[in-house]
Amino acid sequence: MIKVIGLHKYFGDLEVLKGINAKIHKGEVVCIIGPSGSGKSTFLRCLNLLEEPTKGEIILDGVPLIEHKKDIDLLRQKVGMVFQQFNLFPNLTVLENITLAPCKVMKLSPAAAKEKAMALLTRVGLAEKADQYPSRLSGGQKQRVAIARALAMDPEVMLFDEPTSALDPEMVGEVLDVMQQLAKDGMTMAVVTHEMGFAREVASRVFYMDEGIIYEEGTPDAIFGTPQKVRTREFLSKVL
Amino acid sequence: MEILYNLLEGFSNGIYLTLIKDNRYEVLIRGFGNSILITVLAAAIGILLGLLLAILRLRGKGILASFANGYITVIRGTPSVVQLTIIYFIILGQSGLPDVLVASIAFGINSGAYVAEIIRAGIMAVDRGQMEAGRSLGLSYPKTMRYIIVPQAIKNVLPALGNELIVLVKETAIAGYIGVVDLQKGGVSIASVTYNYMVPLLCVAYIYLLLTTTMAAGLNVLERRLRRSD
Numbered sequence: 237m238i239k240v241i242g243l244h245k246y247f248g249d250l251e252v253l254k255g256i257n258a259k260i261h262k263g264e265v266v267c268i269i270g271p272s273g274s275g276k277s278t279f280l281r282c283l284n285l286l287e288e289p290t291k292g293e294i295i296l297d298g299v300p301l302i303e304h305k306k307d308i309d310l311l312r313q314k315v316g317m318v319f320q321q322f323n324l325f326p327n328l329t330v331l332e333n334i335t336l337a338p339c340k341v342m343k344l345s346p347a348a349a350k351e352k353a354m355a356l357l358t359r360v361g362l363a364e365k366a367d368q369y370p371s372r373l374s375g376g377q378k379q380r381v382a383i384a385r386a387l388a389m390d391p392e393v394m395l396f397d398e399p400t401s402a403l404d405p406e407m408v409g410e411v412l413d414v415m416q417q418l419a420k421d422g423m424t425m426a427v428v429t430h431e432m433g434f435a436r437e438v439a440s441r442v443f444y445m446d447e448g449i450i451y452e453e454g455t456p457d458a459i460f461g462t463p464q465k466v467r468t469r470e471f472l473s474k475v476l
Numbered sequence: 477m478e479i480l481y482n483l484l485e486g487f488s489n490g491i492y493l494t495l496i497k498d499n500r501y502e503v504l505i506r507g508f509g510n511s512i513l514i515t516v517l518a519a520a521i522g523i524l525l526g527l528l529l530a531i532l533r534l535r536g537k538g539i540l541a542s543f544a545n546g547y548i549t550v551i552r553g554t555p556s557v558v559q560l561t562i563i564y565f566i567i568l569g570q571s572g573l574p575d576v577l578v579a580s581i582a583f584g585i586n587s588g589a590y591v592a593e594i595i596r597a598g599i600m601a602v603d604r605g606q607m608e609a610g611r612s613l614g615l616s617y618p619k620t621m622r623y624i625i626v627p628q629a630i631k632n633v634l635p636a637l638g639n640e641l642i643v644l645v646k647e648t649a650i651a652g653y654i655g656v657v658d659l660q661k662g663g664v665s666i667a668s669v670t671y672n673y674m675v676p677l678l679c680v681a682y683i684y685l686l687l688t689t690t691m692a693a694g695l696n697v698l699e700r701r702l703r704r705s706d
């Protein structure tokens with residue numbers, strides 16, 4: 237589904253990604269862990285070209301993204317993204333947040349878009365908030381709306397960049413539950429997270445990122461149970 | 477005491493002479509109407525132009541961005557009365573457009589440069605994540621601008637835009653330079669036939685003051701209402 241070959245990313249002189257190779261298969265949930273500053277966000281953001289890779293290839297469904305940069309709006313529809321800071325549109329209601337892209341990009345009729353949005357809101361347990369503005373929601377509710385908003389474009393892959401890091405502890409669960417349900421429904425997901433419990437339970441594979449590469453990867457059991465490399469072990473002993 | 481009495485008597489005679497006799501107050505009313513008309517048209521032109529220039533500048537490269545930069549530098553770096561007379565006597569003089577419209581265009585062109593800088597600041601103040609969220613949903617840059625960024629930016633800078641409108645009203649008082657009878661020109665023309673300057677010019681000043689303070693009060697109400705909706 238997604239294939240990354242020799243991905244490099246520089247910010248000026250700073251080489252953040254130093255040659256990443258990875259595959260994410262359909263239906264897989266890949267959790268990306270690693271120390272702060274190791275390039276997890278940068279890697280994720282390269283996958284929908286929010287960051288432009290300096291070198292390398294990203295192939296989505298057989299389409300090399302970088303060569304098709306001018307069709308990026310079309311390609312991005314296939315890739316949903318959920319941000320740490322939610323990034324809901326404060327000038328729009330919850331419902332409008334969700335229907336905007338389906339109406340303006342997929343050219344869905346307002347009625348059809350609304351019906352779809354309500355179904356998604358029901359799925360994340362927030363149907364009664366449809367007409368509220370985002371400022372009236374709690375953090376956990378905002379993030380669930382953000383997930384519904386991304387799902388409204390019928391993406392084939394969902395990217396999550398620390399979706400629970402900005403939340404009060406008591407709200408983390410409600411967001412992880414939605415994500416876990418999504419995984420169960422077969423969504424392909426790449427999740428940067430510090431929630432090791434979630435990674436252990438839900439991930440099909442775990443990428444440990446360090447020094448600008450995927451330093452070690454494997455099943456959750458392998459990474460959390462018997463990590464092979466010293467740095468992985470050191471990191472895990474700090475966070476677990 | 478004597479002086480004060482003379483002054484008062486002179487003033488009330490002056491009111492009769494300059495405002496009531498021969499229905500001269502109508503000149504002020506017509507002038508006031510023209511001032512308002514020019515302000516409204518110029519504000520509309522200024523907003524559209526300012527929005528366009530702001531976005532061109534923000535994209536930051538290419539001839540269009542350089543054009544926007546040059547435009548803003550020239551307009552902000554020259555007196556508006558010079559711009560007005562250049563546009564009237566050199567550029568639009570032969571166009572056959574009504575003078576009021578030429579004045580509106582000139583003030584709109586002027587105001588656009590200031591509005592551009594205001595809106596640009598407003599757009600830059602919108603969180604970067606908003607653009608990223610829009611783009612990640614497959615919305616194009618122009619659509620993200622239109623539905624997400626610009627509405628938030630305008631709301632952020634509404635007070636500054638309101639101030640610009642108040643500045644614009646006062647700025648239009650130079651419209652007389654190209655023969656438009658606006659409020660100021662109306663006052664001056666009454667003064668020049670009656671040889672009484674005090675009454676008509678104080679009237680003009682008072683009307684401008686009333687207008688700008690009313691606008692400022694309206695702006696205050698609007699701001700408070702917006703803050704409540706946050």
Ligand SMILES: Nc1ncnc2c1ncn2[C@@H]1O[C@H](COP(=O)(O)OP(=O)(O)OP(=O)(O)O)[C@@H](O)[C@H]1O
Binds near residue numbers: 272274277279
């Ligand atoms: N736009 C940018 N310009 C310059 N440097 C950047 C930029 N974005 C990220 N970096 C740098 O790239 C490195 C990797 O950042 P990144 O955000 O990808 O790390 P991360 O693994 O997501 O960290 P965290 O766990 O703190 O979110 C950091 O050193 C960061 O300072």
Ligand SMILES: [Mg+2]
Binds near residue numbers: 276277278397398
């Ligand atoms: Mg990060």
